[in-house]
Amino acid sequence: MAAAIGAGIDVEKPEGSMIVDIGGGTAEVAVVALSDIVTSRSVKGAGDSYDEAIINYVRKKYNLLIGERTAEDIKIQIGSAFEYEGEGAINVKGRNLIDGLPKDVEVTAAEIREALKESVYQIIDAIKTTLENTPPELAADIYCKGIIMTGGGAQISGFDELIRKSTGVDVMLAENPQYCVVQGSIQILNDMDNDKKRKYAITR
Ligand SMILES: Nc1ncnc2c1ncn2[C@@H]1O[C@H](COP(=O)(O)OP(=O)(O)OP(=O)(O)O)[C@@H](O)[C@H]1O
Numbered sequence: 669m670a671a672a673i674g675a676g677i678d679v680e681k682p683e684g685s686m687i688v689d690i691g692g693g694t695a696e697v698a699v700v701a702l703s704d705i706v707t708s709r710s711v712k713g714a715g716d717s718y719d720e721a722i723i724n725y726v727r728k729k730y731n732l733l734i735g736e737r738t739a740e741d742i743k744i745q746i747g748s749a750f751e752y753e754g755e756g757a758i759n760v761k762g763r764n765l766i767d768g769l770p771k772d773v774e775v776t777a778a779e780i781r782e783a784l785k786e787s788v789y790q791i792i793d794a795i796k797t798t799l800e801n802t803p804p805e806l807a808a809d810i811y812c813k814g815i816i817m818t819g820g821g822a823q824i825s826g827f828d829e830l831i832r833k834s835t836g837v838d839v840m841l842a843e844n845p846q847y848c849v850v851q852g853s854i855q856i857l858n859d860m861d862n863d864k865k866r867k868y869a870i871t872r
């Protein structure tokens with residue numbers, strides 16, 4: 669709910685909106701209308717599990733051990749959910765698992781996309797299921813207005829495009845996606861009367 673408000677959605681309207689918040693630990697897919705969460709699904713494993721997937725991929729394929737920071741850098745620099753123009757490769761430094769010595773390899777954007785595929789498709793599945801569980805009128809609103817993405821993980825290149833292609837629904841990335849939850853929470857605290865605060869605290 670806070671992410672939705674922070675993304676600028678008027679949650680009090682009798683219209684359905686879908687928000688996909690991809691954080692570090694969890695991803696949440698929710699349909700909100702009339703200040704309520706109509707239906708939602710949460711996926712364990714979001715941005716941080718993408719880092720883990722990259723670590724595992726590089727270890728298996730290249731016998732190269734990298735840390736979480738390196739994995740996150742790779743994700744932010746060339747990670748993607750969908751092919752993009754001019755995608756390249758990145759030089760990755762780590763430790764050779766065979767001899768324990770420093771080693772570096774070139775890893776391509778396509779390889780990283782492969783590494784992220786399973787985690788990314790968990791979100792696609794959650795979005796599809798949530799759309800199926802959405803009452804038809806509200807689903808129609810969502811088809812009209814599109815899906816809003818928030819959270820740091822929403823910035824992975826082509827994530828919006830993949831959702832668009834897999835669901836047929838338009839997707840928009842919120843401004844400053846990483847700060848929507850914080851901005852929304854501040855707005856709840858500042859603007860709303862106590863009844864509403866209580867309601868949002870309960871329904872999130
Ligand atoms: N440009 C970027 N591209 C891809 N991922 C990014 C980018 N910037 C940040 N992230 C990832 O976003 C995640 C953090 O997002 P966010 O700040 O929304 O999470 P959070 O709200 O702290 O976590 P949670 O919602 O699970 O409690 C991290 O996994 C981080 O690596």
Ligand SMILES: [Mg+2]
Pocket residue numbers: 689691692819849
């Ligand atoms: Mg969050």
